Amino acid sequence: YEVIVLSFSRNNSESSSQNTPSNSSNPSNSQVCSNIIQKFEPLKRLGKGGFGSVYKVRHKQLKIEYAVKVGCYKEKSLREVRALSDLFHRNIVRYYTFWMQDTGYEWDLRGNSESKFLYIQMELCSENTLRDWIDEKNKESVQDSKRREESLRIAQEIVCGVEYIHSKNHIHRDLKPANIMFGVEGEVKIGDFGLVTSDDDDEERTVCKGTPSYMAPEQRKYDRKVDMFALGLIFFELLWKLSTGSERAKVRFTAVILTIGCRI
Numbered sequence: 692y693e694v695i696v697l698s699f700s701r702n703n704s705e706s707s708s709q710n711t712p713s714n715s716s717n718p719s720n721s722q723v724c725s726n727i728i729q730k731f732e733p734l735k736r737l738g739k740g741g742f743g744s745v746y747k748v749r750h751k752q753l754k755i756e757y758a759v760k761v762g763c764y765k766e767k768s769l770r771e772v773r774a775l776s777d778l779f780h781r782n783i784v785r786y787y788t789f790w791m792q793d794t795g796y797e798w799d800l801r802g803n804s805e806s807k808f809l810y811i812q813m814e815l816c817s818e819n820t821l822r823d824w825i826d827e828k829n830k831e832s833v834q835d836s837k838r839r840e841e842s843l844r845i846a847q848e849i850v851c852g853v854e855y856i857h858s859k860n861h862i863h864r865d866l867k868p869a870n871i872m873f874g875v876e877g878e879v880k881i882g883d884f885g886l887v888t889s890d891d892d893d894e895e896r897t898v899c900k901g902t903p904s905y906m907a908p909e910q911r912k913y914d915r916k917v918d919m920f921a922l923g924l925i926f927f928e929l930l931w932k933l934s935t936g937s938e939r940a941k942v943r944f945t946a947v948i949l950t951i952g953c954r955i
């Protein structure tokens with residue numbers, strides 16, 4: 692890891708740029724950093740989300756594989772980098788560095804003159820997410836005791852990761868099986884910090900954001916408990932073959948009945 696940091700910081704020192712969000716958001720640095728892409732060999736596209744694409748790449752000299760997330764740069768996209776660079780935990784996808792350049796999405800495409808692309812280099816996780824794990828288990832008997840055992844271990848590791856995120860005053864806001872990956876030893880790796888916000892950012896925490904089927908019902912001001920709500924739904928899915936959508940409908944139905952009951 693240190694070798695990689697050195698190799699990147701040497702590049703960046705030429706442009707007097709550190710890989711901190713505040714420095715590299717300066718557009719004058721992005722040009723200088725653009726040659727960094729020459730260090731990687733793209734292997735395949737791992738996935739695509741709202742922000743952009745994630746590629747599996749190999750460092751040409753080190754022969755180490757990484758995941759690189761590429762998306763259109765917006766001031767808000769830096770919050771993912773900011774949060775990741777603040778988090779260092781076995782159950783959170785490990786961040787290495789980031790840079791900006793004029794080309795994006797596919798390695799040989801050029802963006803228009805106004806758009807910049809943000810590249811985030813992370814540890815490479817296994818291609819199967821917790822979503823795939825759950826879907827696979829749902830094909831088997833739900834009473835399987837092995838599933839319960841494994842679910843317990845996975846749930847404990849997710850809790851460890853989330854507890855750590857909260858201890859650093861972040862709220863993930865998009866916890867769901869598709870954003871939970873696995874490391875080389877099968878350990879849980881929480882990823883996709885694209886919607887992360889600070890626990891003390893009052894303005895951000897009034898905005899309704901997330902994946903609808905995993906979002907807490909709070910519409911106005913909320914806090915880190917929105918992550919716990921999503922955790923609860925994930926635990927259901929880990930253990931039983933059920934759709935969280937139907938659970939949410941039941942919760943909503945009960946809430947409506949209780950509200951009506953209170954009024955009459």
Ligand SMILES: Nc1ncnc2c1ncn2[C@@H]1O[C@H](COP(=O)(O)OP(=O)(O)OP(=O)(O)O)[C@@H](O)[C@H]1O
Pocket residue numbers: 737738739740741742743744745758760784813814815816817818820869870872882883884885
């Ligand atoms: N570090 C990684 N290692 C391996 N695969 C990854 C890694 N990060 C992301 N992926 C894959 O790429 C997919 C998209 O990544 P991610 O969810 O971070 O992108 P996004 O654009 O922020 O998506 P979303 O719309 O959910 O916010 C993931 O579902 C996962 O399959």
